[in-house]
Amino acid sequence: MEREPDGDPSSAAMEDSMEAEENLEEDSVVEMTEQTVAGENASVDLGGAALKEKKPSSSSEDDDSDSDSDSDDEEADELRVSALERSLAENPYNYEAHVQCIHHLRKLGHIxxxxxxRESMNEHFPLTPKMWQDWTKDECSLSxxxxxxxNVEKLYERGVYEYLSVPLWCDYLDFVQEHDQSVSQCSPTGISKMRNLFERAITAAGLHVVEGNGIWEAYREFEQAIFLTIAEDNNEEKAKQVNRIRSLFHRQLSVPLVDLKSTLMAYKLWEVEQGNAKDIDSADMDGIPSNVVSSYQKAMEMFKARTIYEDPLLNKEATDNDKLQHFMNYIKFEESSGDPARVQILFERAVSELPVSSDLWVAYTSYLDRTLKVPNVLxxxxxxxxxxxxxVGDLWFRYMLSLERICASEEELSAVFEKSLQCSFPSFKEYMELFLTRVDGLRRRVSVVGTNDGFQGHTLIRDVFQRAVDYLSPDMVSINDLxxxxxxxxxxxxxxxxxLVAARGVWESLIKKSGSLxxxxxxxIAMExxxxxxxEARSIYKRCYSKRFPGTGSEDICYSWLRFExxxxxxxxYDLAVKKVTPRLQELIMFKNQQEHKNSIMSAQKDSTKDVSHKRIMTNTASDKQSPAKKQKHSSPKSVKTSYKDSIKQSDGVRGLGENDEVPSLPEVPESHAIDEKAAGSSNSNKTKSKFYKDQCTAFISNIGFQANEGHLGEFFADCGGVTAIRILKDKFTGKSRGLAYVDFSDEEHLKAAVAKNRQKLLGQKLSIARSDPARGNKRTTSGKGPGQPDQGQSSNIYRRGTTSSSGADVLKSYETNIKPKGSNTFAAPRAVVRPLGWTDGKAKPKESLEPPKSNEQFRDMLLKK
Structure with a gap:
């Protein structure tokens, strides 16, 4: 069983390990007994764990076989120890490996x-009372x-510190009485030391209902032994000792303990020996003070009231959860009685049996914090x-708070904090609470003592915060915690x-990491x-109002700025904020509408594809009967492009295009517009279905760097304001920029400001900015030319306005701006325009071939002749 700090090991697993260790010890004891019975002159090494026998030599073969088996066992144990040591070097939190390693080393006798x-295990885990008993016995045999x-005395102190164990306390008391010369010689110093040790044992375990009698009886026996050492003529000292023994009896009889009636009989017998009682069998308790009688009767009532809680705890088959529930019910009952000492010892009994129950430890420490505020106990x-x-992070938090309440030193607090950071907690929220708890304590201390006594609280606070930021990344904790x-x-x-500079630096460092939030x-802004x-707050708004935030964050920051102003x-x-925020909000609204429209189209497409097989059958059936015109309509894009090129080359209006010359490419169709055409399903397929841009307040920009995008243009015209749309013209096949763009503005004022930036540089290239004038071509249509002779403005405008993309428009716009064709030649004839009747081949008729107009008389003569 591995007891690692990154999980919550169950107390059942802990108990299994303890039982396994005890079973191993029992096996060694059985082996020791068998060897002792079988042989003679057996020597016990380390408490009988390893035995070296000296048997009578019956035959040389038996001796050889015994020595071979012993050597094989030792080699196997050595190999196990080496493997366990390697395992613990890699993972020192392997509880079972520690137990097994100690067992095999004890068996081999490697002191x-x-x-x-043992020291290594105790650094990471508390040892069980049984393990402490084994350790102290081994060291005692070698002392x-x-x-x-x-050294052995210190080991006992460490053992009784970790868990409540009446047997360990009894071993400790016996060891001091036997090995301390000052106690064994009954010197005043030794007697005083022993009495203090007994009082500590009574305080720690004297209220144990089941096992507390052992401590009381040992204490009385010690005092009675002291009484026997007093000289017969020293009546005064004997009287004092008699009162001391009587006081022990009275104290014990007032405590609800098991077999309290036997203690009363022992007390009456002792009083008879002292001549204060008539008969031990008398029922009237002659010679016993009335206060003792009342205390005894009250203790018996208390014991009877607790038997209903003690009996379930004696059940060895009960699970750990059942034991925990029984203990909690028992503790709740003791709390109602109002005796903190009894509650504390009951908690000690519980944690001794269930040492890894976090709920139990939390309840115990909480009770001490609100009831027994004794520094050493806490x-x-x-x-x-x-x-x-x-x-359990909650224990560490309250540990530091408890040390602060009892005014512990900075060294103690720092040591506990550093130790807590070495633990593994189930989530990073515990680490956050640790850092904040440490900062809280330092802040409170600075407010009380300031920087006196060399305490640099502000420096420590900054160090803790910096460690917290380095340790906890934005991905580990919630945004609110951060x-x-x-x-x-x-x-x-x-x-x-x-x-103040450092305060702003805190936020600037967070913006570098999480500026998108x-x-x-x-x-x-709230801090400023x-x-x-x-x-300063206004400058932060100017920095962030144009940023893109998740959800509705972009709109929220704009409205927040307006509310701030x-x-x-x-x-x-306020006017400046409105000027900055208005175009930004318009962009956001337009983008939102586009997304909603696209989502609605996609949902409509999904609905239309539910019966795909049926539609395919209908399409195939109809394709056999459709007219040539229909087939031409549904021809592939490739055939459309071919016919378009042929029509362009056949047109006499295009000058300078040879057989292999490149024909201007078709303008791109944006995805949203293409979806509109497909979803519309209009029967009038020969008519243009593309979106027409009126270009009322539109600027045409040329000579744009190919690396420029909408964002660059948006920043370029940011000071003008009023930008509602940006359309960069891209190649149909490669998708790369053509260096042309249209920028729509909300009103004339913003457009004029944009045109005024003509010849300014963007990404190292001077832009050519002019106003887009779509009405120019429409005017030329009615300028007096016949329908068979469209001028340049008409053809280019029809080309640009009749497409669903602005790429073709950009090409023609650039030709409109920079190229001035002469005569009746045009740049290109759009495929959507059919050549009207009477359209000549583009050659002007000579003037002399034109007949002069006839008069009315001439027309009359012509009719009369007929």
């Missing part, structure tokens, strides 16, 4: 390695000097709680550190407004 293995005694319990359940962290940091930099900009920096700015500021 130094065994000590290191021979006063220094060894001190430190003890929180230290053990975080060691048993290191993956904003709260930076807002807290910036506020402390401005208010606590009086460093509207909430970041809003929080930055809160501090009264209106100009309405509340804080003057009229000029």
């Amino acid at each position: 130094e390695k065994l000590r290191k293995a 021979s000097s006063s220094e060894d005694f001190t 430190k003890n319990v929180y230290s053990r709680a975080t060691k048993n359940c290191s993956w 904003l709260n962290l930076h807002a807290y940091w910036a506020r402390l930099e401005a208010k606590l550190g009086n460093d 509207l909430e970041v900009w809003q929080a930055y 407004i809160e501090m009264g920096h209106i100009i 309405r509340e804080y700015g003057n009229l000029d500021d």
